Amino acid sequence: MSATTFGQKGVEAVRNKDYAAAISLLDKALESSDSPAWLLARAQAHQQLKNLDAALHDTELAYHTAAERGSGNSRKLMIEAQYRRAVIYFRLGRYADSDCCAKWSMLLAEGRPAREDDGVEKNVDQDGNYTVTYVDGIADKKGQPGGGAAAGGLLGMASANTAPKTGFETEWNKAYAWRSQALGKLKDLPADHPGRKVTVVKIPPKPIKKKAEAKKPDPEVADSSDEDEPVKVAKPAPPAPGSVPDEKLKLRADFYQSNQTMTVSLFAKDAKKDMLRVEFSEDKVILGPLPREAAPYVEAGDREAMSTIVLGGKIVPKGSRWSVTPRKIELVMQKAAPGVKWGRWGEEVIGGSTTAPAAAEPVTTPAPMAAATAPAGKENNNASTSAKPAVGNSAGAPAYPTSSKTGPKDWDKLDEADDDDDKQDVNFFFKQLYKGATPEQQRAMMKSFIESNGTALSTDWNDVGSRKVETMPPEGVEAKKWDK
Incomplete structure (x- = not known):
C-alpha cells in the first residue's frame, strides 16, 4: 500500500479507537512523509495509550511541519497542535503549562501572528508560580472570534466585545473550555506543587524525527551450480484469483x-x-x-x-x-x-x-x-440513524438527541480522561461552572442572566445583588422590547 493509504487507514483507526493498529499504520505512512495531520493522529493514539513522551514529540513536530508548509490548512493544524500540547501536559500533571498551550491555541484561532510575543508564559510570580486564576480564565473572552449573543446559549451572555469571524470558532471554543479543566486543577494544588510552574515556550524546539529501524534484507537464494552466475532472488508467486476475502x-x-x-x-x-x-x-x-x-x-x-x-x-x-x-x-x-x-x-x-x-x-x-x-470525504454510516431508538445510560440519567458517533451523552458528568469534542462544548463548560459555584455565586449568575435578558453573566453577588443588571447587547446588536 502507498503512504497515503497507510495514513488514511491510520487516521480511521484512531477514529475507531483502535490505537495500537493506528500507530502501526501511521508509522509506515510517516516513513515517507511528515504530514502534520498524520503526526497529530499518531500523537492522539500515543496519548490514549499513555505514551505521553511519544505523543508530545509528535505534537511538537506536527506544529513545526505545519508552520513550515504554510499551506491553506497550516493554521488549523497549528491550532490543533497547541491544543494537543495542552491535553498532554494536563495528563502529565503540568497544569500551568497546559493552560499556556490552550491560550496559545485560542490566540491562533483569533488570527494572531504565530510568532507574536504575547507574554502568556510570563504570568508568574517571584517564585515562578503561574498567576492566572480560574476566574481569569473564565473572563478571558476579549478576542473571541465571531459568536456573540447570536451564538446562543451561555456563550453569548458575556460577549460584549467579539472579534470578526476567523473560521476557527469551534477550535477557539474547544481550547477555551479546556482551560477550565487545567485552571480548575491548578487552583487546588499546594503552593509548592511543580504543576504550578511554567516550563513551556510558545514555539517548542523542533524535535528530531525518529527513524524506524531498518529491516534486514531477506536472505538471497543463490544457484550453487556456478559461483560466477548472478545471484537469483526468489520471488513469491501472486495469490490465486478468489483467495482474497x-x-x-x-x-x-x-x-x-x-x-x-x-x-x-x-x-x-x-x-x-x-x-x-x-x-x-x-x-x-x-x-x-x-x-x-x-x-x-x-x-x-x-x-x-x-x-x-x-x-x-x-x-x-x-x-x-x-x-x-x-x-x-x-x-x-x-x-x-x-x-x-x-x-x-x-x-x-x-x-x-x-x-x-x-x-x-x-x-x-x-x-x-x-x-x-x-459532503464527500466525510464519514457516514450506511444505516439511517433515525432507525435507532434513544437509549439512556445505566444510571438512568437523561439521554438527549445527539449526532455524536459515541451515542447519547449524559451531560451531568464530566470525563476528564477523554477530550471528546462533545464534552468541550462551551455551553457544557458554563453548566459545569454553575454546578461548581457557591450558592452565592449561583444566585449572582441567575440574577444577572435573567435581568440582563441573557446578555451578561456575573458571579459577584456584591456587585449585582443591590442593583438591576441592565441589558448589554454586543456591539452592532440592538436590544428590543416585545409587547405582550
Whole structure:
C-alpha cells in the first residue's frame, strides 16, 4: 500500500479507537512523509495509550511541519497542535503549562501572528508560580472570534466585545473550555506543587524525527551450480484469483444525497477511464475493471476486477451518470422517487453477478440531516440513524438527541480522561461552572442572566445583588422590547 493509504487507514483507526493498529499504520505512512495531520493522529493514539513522551514529540513536530508548509490548512493544524500540547501536559500533571498551550491555541484561532510575543508564559510570580486564576480564565473572552449573543446559549451572555469571524470558532471554543479543566486543577494544588510552574515556550524546539529501524534484507537464494552466475532472488508467486476475502477487496465508499440524486464515491486509485465499464439498472450498478490494492494482479476478466453496487433505493438509469478522477469513481444517480430520503446508499458485492441480494426499500420518512447532506470525504454510516431508538445510560440519567458517533451523552458528568469534542462544548463548560459555584455565586449568575435578558453573566453577588443588571447587547446588536 502507498503512504497515503497507510495514513488514511491510520487516521480511521484512531477514529475507531483502535490505537495500537493506528500507530502501526501511521508509522509506515510517516516513513515517507511528515504530514502534520498524520503526526497529530499518531500523537492522539500515543496519548490514549499513555505514551505521553511519544505523543508530545509528535505534537511538537506536527506544529513545526505545519508552520513550515504554510499551506491553506497550516493554521488549523497549528491550532490543533497547541491544543494537543495542552491535553498532554494536563495528563502529565503540568497544569500551568497546559493552560499556556490552550491560550496559545485560542490566540491562533483569533488570527494572531504565530510568532507574536504575547507574554502568556510570563504570568508568574517571584517564585515562578503561574498567576492566572480560574476566574481569569473564565473572563478571558476579549478576542473571541465571531459568536456573540447570536451564538446562543451561555456563550453569548458575556460577549460584549467579539472579534470578526476567523473560521476557527469551534477550535477557539474547544481550547477555551479546556482551560477550565487545567485552571480548575491548578487552583487546588499546594503552593509548592511543580504543576504550578511554567516550563513551556510558545514555539517548542523542533524535535528530531525518529527513524524506524531498518529491516534486514531477506536472505538471497543463490544457484550453487556456478559461483560466477548472478545471484537469483526468489520471488513469491501472486495469490490465486478468489483467495482474497471479499471484505478486503471492497472499496472505501462515501455518499451524500439531495432530493433528486444519490451520489456515491468509490475510492479506487488509478482507475482507467478508457477501460471502465459502468452499467446502471433500476436497483444496481455493475462496474469494472477496478484496481484493487488488496489484489493488484487482477485482470479485466477476473471476478475480483468487477463489482455490483446493490442500491438502497430505485433509480432512473437514463438519468444517471458517472465520472473518474485519479483517486475515485463517482456515481451520480437520479432517484426514481424524488424527495424520498434513502436510509442507506447500498452495498458493494464483489463480482459482476446479477444475482446479488435484493436492495432494501427506501425509507419514506426524512433521513437525518447528517446522512442527507454530508459532503464527500466525510464519514457516514450506511444505516439511517433515525432507525435507532434513544437509549439512556445505566444510571438512568437523561439521554438527549445527539449526532455524536459515541451515542447519547449524559451531560451531568464530566470525563476528564477523554477530550471528546462533545464534552468541550462551551455551553457544557458554563453548566459545569454553575454546578461548581457557591450558592452565592449561583444566585449572582441567575440574577444577572435573567435581568440582563441573557446578555451578561456575573458571579459577584456584591456587585449585582443591590442593583438591576441592565441589558448589554454586543456591539452592532440592538436590544428590543416585545409587547405582550
